[in-house]
Amino acid sequence: MADTERVSSEFVDSQVAIFYASQTGNAESISHSLYSTAVQRGFSATWHVLDDHGKAAFNDVRTAVFVVSTTGDGDPPDNSARFWRVLRKATRDKATAYAHLRFAILGLGDSNYSNFCNTAQRLERQLVEAGATAFYGTGLADDGTGLEDVVEPWIEGLWPALARVAQCSSIKLAEAEDISKGGDTVISAKGIAGQGSSISAVDMVVASVSSLSLTHNPSVPQPIHVDFTPLASLKAITGAARLAPAVCAIVQVETGSSAELAAPDDADYPPWHAALAGGMAEDAFLVPFLATVVSCTQLTTTAALKRTVLMELDVSGRDAEHARENWQAGDAFNVYAPNDARAVAAVLARLGVGVADAHRPVLLAARDAGGALPAHLQCFAGTAASVYSMLRWAADLGAAPRKQELRALADYCGEAVDRDRLLFLSSRQGAAAFDALRRLVPSIVDILHAFPSCRPPVERLLDLLPPLVPRAYSLCCAPHGDSARWRFAFNVVEYRVDPATADPAPADPAAIVRSGLCTPWLEALACASPPRRILVARRRSTVFRLPPQPDARPVIMVGPGTGVAPFVGFLEQRAHELRASGAVPPPTWLFFGCRSQASDFLFRTQLEQWRDSGVLGRLTLSFSRDAGSDTKYVQHAMALHEDELAELLLTKDALLFVCGDAKGMGRDVNDALAGILCRYTHARPELTAALLAAPEPAAPSRALSKPEALQLLARWTADHRYLRDLWA
Numbered sequence: 001m002a003d004t005e006r007v008s009s010e011f012v013d014s015q016v017a018i019f020y021a022s023q024t025g026n027a028e029s030i031s032h033s034l035y036s037t038a039v040q041r042g043f044s045a046t047w048h049v050l051d052d053h054g055k056a057a058f059n060d061v062r063t064a065v066f067v068v069s070t071t072g073d074g075d076p077p078d079n080s081a082r083f084w085r086v087l088r089k090a091t092r093d094k095a096t097a098y099a100h101l102r103f104a105i106l107g108l109g110d111s112n113y114s115n116f117c118n119t120a121q122r123l124e125r126q127l128v129e130a131g132a133t134a135f136y137g138t139g140l141a142d143d144g145t146g147l148e149d150v151v152e153p154w155i156e157g158l159w160p161a162l163a164r165v166a167q168c169s170s171i172k173l174a175e176a177e178d179i180s181k182g183g184d185t186v187i188s189a190k191g192i193a194g195q196g197s198s199i200s201a202v203d204m205v206v207a208s209v210s211s212l213s214l215t216h217n218p219s220v221p222q223p224i225h226v227d228f229t230p231l232a233s234l235k236a237i238t239g240a241a242r243l244a245p246a247v248c249a250i251v252q253v254e255t256g257s258s259a260e261l262a263a264p265d266d267a268d269y270p271p272w273h274a275a276l277a278g279g280m281a282e283d284a285f286l287v288p289f290l291a292t293v294v295s296c297t298q299l300t301t302t303a304a305l306k307r308t309v310l311m312e313l314d315v316s317g318r319d320a321e322h323a324r325e326n327w328q329a330g331d332a333f334n335v336y337a338p339n340d341a342r343a344v345a346a347v348l349a350r351l352g353v354g355v356a357d358a359h360r361p362v363l364l365a366a367r368d369a370g371g372a373l374p375a376h377l378q379c380f381a382g383t384a385a386s387v388y389s390m391l392r393w394a395a396d397l398g399a400a401p402r403k404q405e406l407r408a409l410a411d412y413c414g415e416a417v418d419r420d421r422l423l424f425l426s427s428r429q430g431a432a433a434f435d436a437l438r439r440l441v442p443s444i445v446d447i448l449h450a451f452p453s454c455r456p457p458v459e460r461l462l463d464l465l466p467p468l469v470p471r472a473y474s475l476c477c478a479p480h481g482d483s484a485r486w487r488f489a490f491n492v493v494e495y496r497v498d499p500a501t502a503d504p505a506p507a508d509p510a511a512i513v514r515s516g517l518c519t520p521w522l523e524a525l526a527c528a529s530p531p532r533r534i535l536v537a538r539r540r541s542t543v544f545r546l547p548p549q550p551d552a553r554p555v556i557m558v559g560p561g562t563g564v565a566p567f568v569g570f571l572e573q574r575a576h577e578l579r580a581s582g583a584v585p586p587p588t589w590l591f592f593g594c595r596s597q598a599s600d601f602l603f604r605t606q607l608e609q610w611r612d613s614g615v616l617g618r619l620t621l622s623f624s625r626d627a628g629s630d631t632k633y634v635q636h637a638m639a640l641h642e643d644e645l646a647e648l649l650l651t652k653d654a655l656l657f658v659c660g661d662a663k664g665m666g667r668d669v670n671d672a673l674a675g676i677l678c679r680y681t682h683a684r685p686e687l688t689a690a691l692l693a694a695p696e697p698a699a700p701s702r703a704l705s706k707p708e709a710l711q712l713l714a715r716w717t718a719d720h721r722y723l724r725d726l727w728a
């Protein structure tokens with residue numbers, strides 16, 4: 001009997017439930033691969049989205065593995081909202097509610113955010129409080145530096161830990177370890193060589209939509225420059241990413257029985273569009289609907305480095321009634337955007353799928369009896385759709401490849417050179433080459449072009465590629481006036497990368513062009529006639545809102561670039577309140593920044609009008625590329641006014657809102673704030689005692705230390721006094 005079979009039979013009673021909570025698909029795909037491997041290893045594994053566990057099922061689970069990401073400002077993903085309520089209630093009802101549970105947690109996050117892996121840390125804390133026991137240390141993987149660095153060793157260590165929980169003897173443990181190694185691809189050097197194989201126009205700088213231009217065609221493959229020379233001298237390739245087994249099979253359906261027939265490239269959403277977003281619509285107001293694009297205005301001049309566009313949507317339809325209810329300034333919504341039709345056609349052509357086959361209605365089924373389709377493909381189990389539509393709407397063709405995909409693609413190469421290079425990229429020895437590849441952000445079109453003999457079946461590609469997730473945008477309007485119009489502003493994501501170094505190369509015309517998925521598509525819709533409809537859904541209600549009036553607390557807003565969007569909504573709301581009641585609004589202060597006053601000062605006219613009319617108390621500006629600007633970035637402007645800011649925060653209980661890029665701005669503003677608090681309490685040490693988390697025996701007369709200031713900011717976040725809407 002083979003080792004694998006022997007170990008399987010020993011492990012057959014070991015039940016493990018694998019749960020995930022995922023916003024953009026990483027945790028979903030990692031947990032699915034974990035599930036597949038667990039099954040291969042003989043565990044009796046199940047796989048669930050955290051919200052689908054059901055109270056009873058969770059009570060039956062003895063061993064659970066959680067893969068959870070963090071989104072927003074340290075928030076759990078939408079598809080775990082119900083779970084947290086259940087967990088809270090269970091803990092409240094009975095302190096030892098989960099005493100029967102042994103768990104392991106893998107957290108995904110990004111250290112550019114200040115609440116790094118908050119979901120995983122919170123889950124661990126709450127499960128322990130509910131009496132559960134960790135059988136294996138929590139792993140915290142960082143998307144900022146590369147998830148794989150933590151995910152792979154964590155998973156390697158998970159199997160022996162699981163075996164121990166299943167009370168296997170040390171011999172079986174060793175065998176389990178062997179399988180773990182055997183799961184890696186280990187190829188001898190010989191093997192390598194031998195194997196074949198209007199705004200009602202709030203502001204209008206340039207109003208001509210016809211001036212909007214698209215330069216990037218994602219169906220044209222971009223070159224991938226990766227150094228494969230180390231491969232020639234390798235004796236073996238080890239540690240290749242674990243191979244996720246194929247999960248999908250295509251099932252032909254009778255012509256005529258399909259809900260969907262061939263969808264032309266420029267059609268609105270396919271008839272099954274509701275199913276596309278079905279899993280996310282737990283609450284009625286989150287149900288997606290079609291909104292019509294009514295206007296599109298470019299907010300930046302042609303001299304600006306980035307184009308910023310303001311789009312207005314008509315949400316007056318009957319199917320949007322639920323979404324119009326109680327929305328507020330500061331809310332955000334999702335846009336469901338498809339892959340570029342040209343990229344889909346390029347992939348299908350490259351895989352040898354003809355037009356007729358691509359548009360024939362089919363169903364998807366799990367390849368193994370009892371197996372599960374990935375969540376984002378489950379709607380195709382019961383709803384016939386074409387392979388073309390599935391690729392266009394459900395799988396992300398533009399996402400940078402993960403090691404696991406490259407490893408799987410290696411199995412579909414006709415030429416040894418392609419196979420070995422893909423194996424190398426997914427191996428330990430190829431880590432540097434993989435990093436270089438990731439920094440080039442190649443799409444699947446580029447990958448298939450770079451490895452010309454690689455030809456996976458289309459259903460394999462569907463289950464390998466990450467899900468195509470909706471993109472979130474903040475509204476920059478308030479419901480007063482016309483509450484059936486939603487406005488939002490976005491930068492058209494298009495950038496150049498140096499093909500040799502993978503560094504940004506904005507001015508180099510020879511550089512590789514990359515573009516975002518949603519914003520170029522939205523921009524192109526501006527020119528469509530008749531007006532196009534887009535699938536949108538409100539996002540779960542946030543706390544990123546102005547407090548209901550009357551509330552005397554001052555409001556400080558920090559929003560450079562398109563980060564100003566929700567604050568335009570806030571100020572619209574304040575202007576309305578002022579008109580309606582005549583009451584003097586509490587003080588408001590906006591810190592805005594951009595590159596240049598002349599080219600990308602978004603919403604300038606409107607902001608200045610609000611300042612002049614008293615709706616906006618103060619407007620402090622920073623222009624990073626203008627010679628005469630006092631300050632370069634918003635955090636510098638905040639430091640320049642630090643005493644006034646600190647006084648508002650420490651003595652007037654001001655609310656502080658920050659919106660924009662998490663990577664640079666979010667972190668720098670947080671740091672600047674901590675510095676401001678330290679310096680202010682240095683001048684006024686009598687304030688410190690009241691700001692400390694743990695009171696000291698003798699009231700201290702000293703400044704806050706930096707860690708204490710950071711802790712205070714974290715407490716303000718928890719208390720919803722310091723609110724951030726940050727994106728990566």
Ligand SMILES: Cc1cc2nc3c(=O)[nH]c(=O)nc-3n(C[C@H](O)[C@H](O)[C@H](O)COP(=O)(O)O)c2cc1C
Pocket residue numbers: 021022023024025026027028068069070071072073074075077108109110111113114115116117118143147726727728
């Ligand atoms: C809008 C947005 C907000 C995020 N907020 C946080 C955060 O507050 N803390 C953190 O550690 N990671 C944060 N992340 C990083 C994600 O957790 C990380 O990219 C993870 O791999 C996503 O996994 P998922 O695709 O399963 O959701 C954020 C990512 C995005 C796109």
